[in-house]
Amino acid sequence: MTAVPAQPAPRTRSVPGSGWTVVAAKEFGDHLLSARFFVLVIVLGLAAAIPLYFAAAAIREVASGVTDTQAIFIALFWLAPDVGDQFTLPSVTGFMAYVAPLLGLAFSFDSINGERAQGTLPRLLSQPIHRDDVVNGKFVAGLAVIGLVLVTVVTAIAAFGIIRLGIVPAPAEILRIVLWVLLTFVYVSLWLAFGMLLSVAILRAATSALVGFGAWLLLTFFGGLIVSLIGGIIAPVAGTAEEALRNNGTQEALRRLLPDTLYREASLSLLNPQVTSVSTPATIGSYEQAQQRIPSLLSLDQSFILVWPQVVALVAMTVACFALAYVLFMRQEVRA
C-alpha cells in the first residue's frame, strides 16, 4: 500500500490535478467496446457508401471526356449523383450532415444521467478528482471517439475512390479533405456537447435520448421547412426584383441559424473549389456581377476565408453548449 502520512498532519503527497485523463481513458475504452460504437460505424459507413458508389459512377462517366482533371477526385465527396428518373441522391457531405449528429448524440446523451441512474456518480465524485474532471473527461473521450470514427470512414471513402476512379488526389485536394474532416468534427462536437447538456439537464437517459433525437429530426430534416415557413411570413420573396432579392437574403440569414445549414455551406465551399460564394446576391447589381463572373477554381485559402464565419459560428455553438452543461453540472446537487 502507499505510504500515507499519519494523521492529522497535512498530507505531503501531492494530489495530481489531471483526474480527467483517468476519466477520459476509461470512457474512451467503454465507448470503443460498446455496441453503439459498432452500430454507428456501420450506419455512418453505409450512409457514406451509398452516395459514394453512385457519385463514383457519375464521375467515371464525365472524367473520361474531361481534360482538366483538377479537383475531380474531390467531387466524390460533394457530387450529388443522379440515379435515373430525375431522382438525385444527397452527396456524401449531404449524408454526413444528416447522420453525423447521431454520432455526437449517441456518445453523450446518457453520459451524466447514466452515471446517476447506475448510482456511480456519488462514488465517482468521492474520489480525489475535481468535479469538472467528470464532464471534461467524458467530453474529451467523446471527441476522441468521434475523431476516430470520422477518420476511419473518410479514409475508407478515399481509398474506395482511388481504387474505383483510378485517380490519385492532388495534395491540395487532400488538404481540402482534411479541412473538411475537421469541419465535420466540429459539427459533430456541437451535437456531442448538446447531448452532454441534455444528459446533465435531464435526469432520465431515455428522456434525454428522445429529446436529443427529436432535436436532430427537427433541425436537420424539418428545420429548413420551418425556417422557410417563418421566412415566408416575415419576408416573402415577392414584389420587385430588388425586394425579392433582399427578402431572400433575410431568409438565408434565418436559415443560417441552423447548424445544419452552416455545415452544408461550409463543407460545400471547402470541398468544391468552383464555389465562389455561399450567399445568393442580395442586390440586382451583385446579381449581375455574379452572372458575369468567369468560372474559376478558388485556391484553398480563398475557400477557407469564404466559410470562416460558418466555422466560427459552429465552434461558438459548441462552446456555448458545453459551457452550459459544465455550469449546470457544477451547480447540481450530488443527489438529484
Added chain:
Amino acid sequence: MSASPGRIAPKKRPGRRLAAAPTAPSVGATGIDAPSDSIRIRTRGLTKRYDDLVAVDHLDLDIHAGEIFGLLGQNGAGKTTTILMLLGLTEPTSGAARVVGLDPSRGPLQVKRRVGYMPDSVGFYGDLTGRENLRYTARLNRIPAELTETTIDEVLDQVGLTDRADDKTDTYSRGMLQRLGIADALVKDPDVLILDEPTTAIDPLGVTEVLELLRRLVRERGMAVLLSSHLLNQVQSVCDRIGIFASGKLIGQGTMEQLAARFGDGRREVEVGLDLPQGADDRHAREVLRKVPGVESLDDGPRPGDPWTLTVAPGSDPAAVRSAVLAAVAAEGLPLASIRAVLPSLEDVYRRAVARPATAAAARPRPSNEDTPAAEDTPAADARADLDRVPAAAPPPVRVVAPDPVEPVTLPSDPPSPEEKP
C-alpha cells in the same frame, strides 16, 4: 473472509492504538482547529439549509481514530447531507468541518484522498467486472500501477468477493454490490471510512462478516468509521458511540450506556430464569423472589417457562439486587438457570430520543411509549421495517423549530404539525 494482516500491518503505528480508546466528546469546549492527535472528524455548528428546509442544523460532532460512530436516524433526517458535507460534495450553509484535520470545502481533494466513502445504494458500472470497477477507483486515486492489483486482491478478499471478482457487476446481487462498495472504499487505504447504509441488503451472515471486518480495521488500523444506518441492532452491536439524528439535529450522542442514561425511562430490570419442570408449582419461587429487598415487582416472560423479569425499585442498585437474588436463590435451593441485568435496547432509546423534540415524531403517529408494556416491545426487525416505511418523500418537509432537544416530551400519538408551532 480471511484476515490479511499483510495489508493492514504496515500502516499501523504504535501510537495509534493508544489513541484508539474512544473518549467522551467535549462538544463546544474546543475550537475547530484545536490540536488533537486522535480526532478524525470534527464539526462545529455545521448547518445546511435548502430554501426554508434545514437539512442539518448546527451539528457538533467529534469522531476519533479507532472508533466506530453510528449515525442513527430516519430517512430524511440529514444523515446523507452531513456525509456529503464532510466529503466536500456539498457546501455547508454555515459552520465548519474538519476531516483528517482538513477543511473539506477548501481542500476536497486531499480529504477525498484519505476518506473512503460508500454511498447509499452504491452502484457500479454494470458492463465492467468487479475487479475492473475497483481498478478504475485505484486509478482515480493515483495508486501506483504496481500496487494496484495486490491492493485489489486484498480488499476483495477482505469483503469475501474473490470468487466473483471477474464477473460483470450486472450479475451481482444487492448484497454483493454493497460488499464491493466497501471494497471500493478500502482501495484507497483510507484513514476515515464513511459508510452510508452499508448493510441494508447483505444477508445476516454476511452482515456479521462485514461488521467483523469493520471492527478489525478499526482495531488494527486505528481507522475511524462513520456509519449511518437505521438498522438499530447492527448499530448497537458494532458502534462504539452513537449519534441520534432527527430533523437535522443531533439530539443525542454518546456510548450506549450514556444514551440509555439520558433517554432511558429509568426502569431497571433483572431477568431470572429458573429451571423448573413444566407445570410445576412455582408459587414458592415467586414468593421468594418477590421478597428480595429492592425488588418492586415480578412479571412473567412472554411465554410460560420464559425467564421472569424483576423490576428494581427506584433508588435501589441493580447490582445489589442481583446479588440479593442470587443469595436468596441459593438459600432456598431454587434451580437457577440464568440471571442477567436487562439493558435498555437501542430501539427503546432511539424511540424515546426521537419522540422528545416535538418535530421529530411528527411524520406519523406512533404508539406512545408510556402505554407500551415492556414485554410487548417490538423486536428490532420491526423497528427496522418501521423506519423503512417512512420513505424519504413521504413526510412533509419538517421545519426544525424546536431549538432545544431536551424540551418536555410531547406525546407522539398526538403529532403536532410543524406549522402549528410558532
